[in-house]
Amino acid sequence: MKFSDIVRLALTSTGDVSLPVRLKDIARDLGLSPMAVSKALRGHKDIGQETTRRVLQRAAELNYRTDAVARSLVTGRTFLIGLVIPDLMQSFFAEVATAIEQAAGAAGYHVVISHTGESAQVEVANIELLESRKVDGLIVASAQRSNRRLRAIKTPLVLFDRVLPGMQSQFVGTDNRKVGLMATQHLLEQGCRRIAHLRGPLLSTSEDRLKGYRDALGKQHAEQVVEAGHDDASGYAAMKALLADGGRLRPDGVFCFNDPVAIGAMRACLEAGLRVPDDVAFVGVANMRFSDWLSVPLTTIDQHTAAIGMQVTRQLLNCMTSGAKPPAPVPLMSPELIVRASSLRRPRAR
C-alpha cells in the first residue's frame, strides 16, 4: 500500500473528513481491480452481469461521481463546448445560447460562455483560453474583420451570425442579403419613395443587409445610408442626424439594422412631430419579444433564432465526430417578414 493511501485511510476512517470517493475505493471495497470497476461503471460488456450490478450498487451507495478531469486527461475529450459571443444581453445571442445549451446538453456536453464585447482582441484571447481548456469544439459569433487570427485554431469550429472573409470553417446564419431585400421591398410596396437605411456595425451581417437594400432599390431609387450601431441610442442619434440634414428630402421609409435601432429611430421621429407610419414607415430586424407591444408595433424580420442555435450545434457535433471531413456548406436560413403597424400605410397614389 502506498503512503498516500495510508494517510487517506487514516483520515476517512475517523469520519471527520470525507474525501471524494474514487474508483480505487470501490475496487478495494469489492475486492476487484480498478479496471474492472471502471468498465462496469461504463457498462462495458467485458464484465459479468453480477459483478456489474454489485459495482453499480456500491457506487450509488458511496455516491461516487466520476472525476471528469481525470477522465478528460486520458481520453483527450472534455465534453465542453466553448461559446464565444459579443454580448449575452442582446436577445438574439441569449436565444441562440439557450438553444445551443439545450442541444449540447442533450448530447452530454456543457457550454462555457465567453463574452467579447465586440472586441476582436478579447475574442482571440478568450478562444486561446478555451483551447487551453481543451474544449472539444467552438461556436463563435466573431468580431474579427479578417480570418487572420482565427486560422491557427485547431479545435473544431463553427461560426454563426457573422461570416469571415476567406474562412474555411462551417457557418450557420441568416441570409442577410435577403433580409435587406425583403425589408426594403416591403417598404416600396407600402408606397415609400425615399427609403433610408440605418446600417449597423461593420460586420458581414450589416454589409449583407446593406447589399439587399441596394438590390431592392435598383436604379430607380436613390439610396440614403446612415451609420448607426446595434442599440437604440445609436438609432436615435442616426435618425436625428438624418432629420436635421436639410440638404435632402426627409425619407418616408427607414430600414433599420435591427429592432433596437428601429425603436430609437422611431422615438426620434415621434419627438420631431412626425407620424409613424404615415410620415415615416419603419422596418427592423430581429423579432424581439414584445416588439408587437411597443408604442408603435414594429414590423420586423424574424431570423428563426432558435433554429440557428440548434443547427450550429448539430454542425459542430458533426464536425467533432466525423473528424476533418470537408465542411459541407449549409444553406443560409431564410428570413421571414412580420408586418405590424410601423410600416402599414394606407395605399398611396400609384
Next chain:
Amino acid sequence: MKFSDIVRLALTSTGDVSLPVRLKDIARDLGLSPMAVSKALRGHKDIGQETTRRVLQRAAELNYRTDAVARSLVTGRTFLIGLVIPDLMQSFFAEVATAIEQAAGAAGYHVVISHTGESAQVEVANIELLESRKVDGLIVASAQRSNRRLRAIKTPLVLFDRVLPGMQSQFVGTDNRKVGLMATQHLLEQGCRRIAHLRGPLLSTSEDRLKGYRDALGKQHAEQVVEAGHDDASGYAAMKALLADGGRLRPDGVFCFNDPVAIGAMRACLEAGLRVPDDVAFVGVANMRFSDWLSVPLTTIDQHTAAIGMQVTRQLLNCMTSGAKPPAPVPLMSPELIVRASSLRRPRAR
C-alpha cells in the same frame, strides 16, 4: 527515452502531423528539465531571469498553451464556475449571467452555464454533473422547494434571486418584500382603492412580493390575489379571469409579479376596453429594456440586476478562497421604483 516519445518524435519530425506542444518539448529544446520550464512559465522566482526569458520566448515561438486539464488534475482547481439558472431568455437572468461572466472572467474563471427550465430535478442532475466536472464554485438560482437535495453539495455555493428555506449557504438577492411594499404603496398613493396582485410562480421571490403587497394594504384594504406565472401569456390569462369574475368589483390597480406579466395583463385590459392607467393602473417588476417604450410605458421596479451579478460572484470567490468561513450574511439589495405612464393617474377625490 520512452516508447511514446519515440513515436511522437517520428510523427512530428516529418512535419506531416503537428501535435500540441508540451512542457517537456520546450524543456528538451532548451536543455532544461520540465520542472524548470514549468516554474519559469509561472514566473516562479526560483528560476533565474535569463532562463525565464529564454523559456518564455521559446514558449511563445512554439505557441505553447498550458494544458488546463492536466494542471487541474494535479492542483485540484479548475477555474470553472457553474452557473445554474432556470432560463437564459428571461432578461433578468441574461443580465445577471453577463455580470457574472464579466466578474468571473476578470478573476481568471470561466463560467459553465446550465439551464433547468424551473425543474428541480433537472437542477439537481445538472449540479451533479457540474460537481463531477470539479467546478470550483456554483452559483444557483434554485427551483427547489426545499433545501433537502442541495444539502449534500460540497462545492462552494452561492444562491441568488430565490431563497431556500433552511439553507445555510450564502445568498444574494433583492429585498422582494420591499418590492411588493413599494409597488403597492405607489398604487395607493396614486389613488387606487382596489388593488389586485398577479402573483408569480411558487418561489420565494413571489412569496415575498406577496407579503410586501399585504404589508402595504394593511387592514383597511381588501386583498385580491390571482395566480399567474412569469410570462406575458400567464399575465394575460390571469387578468382575463380577474375581469370575468363578476362577483367582485373590478380592481383599479394591479401589482404584477414582473414586467412580462404586466404587459400581458395590460393587453387584456385594453382589449376589454378599459383605459390604462385611468381605469386600471399597473406596476411591474424588472425594468426590462424598452419597457419605457411600450404601448403604455410601464411603471416598474428596478432590481439592480448587474449589481446582483457582481455581488454574487464576489461572494463566491470569497467563499472559495477563504475556505469554510462562516458565511457573513449580506444585506439584500434595495429595489428602486421607476414611475411611468402605466400608473400615473390624475389626482382623485381624496
Next chain:
DNA sequence: TTGAAAGCGTTACCAG
C-alpha cells in the same frame, strides 16, 4: 537555483 521522483484519477492496451 535546479532537477528527480512521485503522484493526481482515470482509461487504453494487451497479456493472462
Next chain:
DNA sequence: CTGGTAACGCTTTCAA
C-alpha cells in the same frame, strides 16, 4: 472475461 501496467501532462515535494 479479467486485471496488471503504463500513460495522459502537469505540479508538489524534497533532495542535490
